[in-house]
Amino acid sequence: MAQKIDGKEVSLFIKDKIKNETEKLKNKTGSVPGLAVILVGNDSASHVYVRNKKLACEYCGFYSESYELPESTSQQQLLKLIDTLNKNNNIDGILVQMPLPAHIDADTVINAILPEKDVDAFNPSNVGRIMLGEYSFLPCTPAGVMELLKYYNIDVSGKECVVIGRSNIVGKPMAMLLLHENATVTVCHSRTRELADVTRRADILVCAVGHPMFVTADMVKDGAVVIDVGINRKPDGKLCGDVDFESVEKKASFITPVPGGVGPMTISMLMQNTLTSYKLKVKRSQNNGI
Numbered sequence: 253m254a255q256k257i258d259g260k261e262v263s264l265f266i267k268d269k270i271k272n273e274t275e276k277l278k279n280k281t282g283s284v285p286g287l288a289v290i291l292v293g294n295d296s297a298s299h300v301y302v303r304n305k306k307l308a309c310e311y312c313g314f315y316s317e318s319y320e321l322p323e324s325t326s327q328q329q330l331l332k333l334i335d336t337l338n339k340n341n342n343i344d345g346i347l348v349q350m351p352l353p354a355h356i357d358a359d360t361v362i363n364a365i366l367p368e369k370d371v372d373a374f375n376p377s378n379v380g381r382i383m384l385g386e387y388s389f390l391p392c393t394p395a396g397v398m399e400l401l402k403y404y405n406i407d408v409s410g411k412e413c414v415v416i417g418r419s420n421i422v423g424k425p426m427a428m429l430l431l432h433e434n435a436t437v438t439v440c441h442s443r444t445r446e447l448a449d450v451t452r453r454a455d456i457l458v459c460a461v462g463h464p465m466f467v468t469a470d471m472v473k474d475g476a477v478v479i480d481v482g483i484n485r486k487p488d489g490k491l492c493g494d495v496d497f498e499s500v501e502k503k504a505s506f507i508t509p510v511p512g513g514v515g516p517m518t519i520s521m522l523m524q525n526t527l528t529s530y531k532l533k534v535k536r537s538q539n540n541g542i
């Protein structure tokens with residue numbers, strides 16, 4: 253039976269470290285990191301995510317601003333708000349909650365955020381840095397997965413890692429972070445042939461597909477580490493991941509539950525990025541003699 257990886261515990265551990273560091277920095281500088289979160293429209297899941305990000309800011313001792321804008325907000329209005337926040341010295345991170353309404357182009361919006369305030373690490377310049385392995389901002393969800401592996405002393409080096417999913421937010425940066433830690437990485441997607449043959453090779457299997465019960469026990473090697481990134485809603489309204497937890501936990505050595513696995517980690521990594529952004533700002537102003 254697999255050991256359950258407790259994302260809530262690890263997330264709290266990280267947030268406590270951030271909180272302590274923030275307190276120390278506040279004593280030195282008199283200021284704290286600031287995060288602005290923008291939500292456009294009425295997506296109920298997005299409202300929950302934004303509320304959780306606000307709560308995490310409060311926990312860590314950050315300053316936060318949240319903007320809940322109506323569905324009818326124009327792209328121009330949103331860009332104007334981003335421009336104001338780009339110029340606001342109290343704001344170190346700007347996060348625009350995805351998905352955006354169809355009339356707003358997400359790429360244009362992401363590109364409008366200054367790279368040094370892009371705490372989601374979605375801006376092409378930050379994405380490029382992740383590829384090079386020379387980054388300040390962590391890709392939040394994949395970095396959260398790496399922290400879970402580290403906390404549970406699961407060594408990645410030399411391991412066969414299979415990532416199912418190749419999105420820009422999860423699958424691709426996940427593969428990069430595993431590669432930077434010397435894993436042998438295979439990325440699967442909807443055109444992958446004989447998927448189960450590939451996944452059964454995995455010492456570490458990361459699933460980011462978005463289909464409930466997608467990964468079944470026959471797709472998993474005995475003793476594999478199974479990380480479930482998926483967040484899906486069942487017909488009864490309850491959350492579930494991409495993995496058939498009940499059958500897979502009997503075969504795996506470690507497994508993340510949904511909820512309570514990768515989800516809480518994404519938010520702690522966002523807090524980590526906001527703190528990093530703040531520290532870089534303080535360093536820049538010290539270098540400029542301000």
Ligand code: NDP
Binds near residue numbers: 418481516
């Ligand atoms: P996307 O829809 O952008 O990507 C899904 C990926 O799964 C695609 O690459 C797609 O392949 C692949 N896929 C779909 N069907 C199959 C199939 N039959 N076989 C193999 N691969 C398949 O989703 P995201 O990456 O944004 O998110 C994935 C899941 O993770 C979602 O449930 C999302 O809610 C969750 N999520 C959780 C987060 C957290 O904090 N825990 C954060 C972000 C996302 P192709 O490219 O060929 O279409």
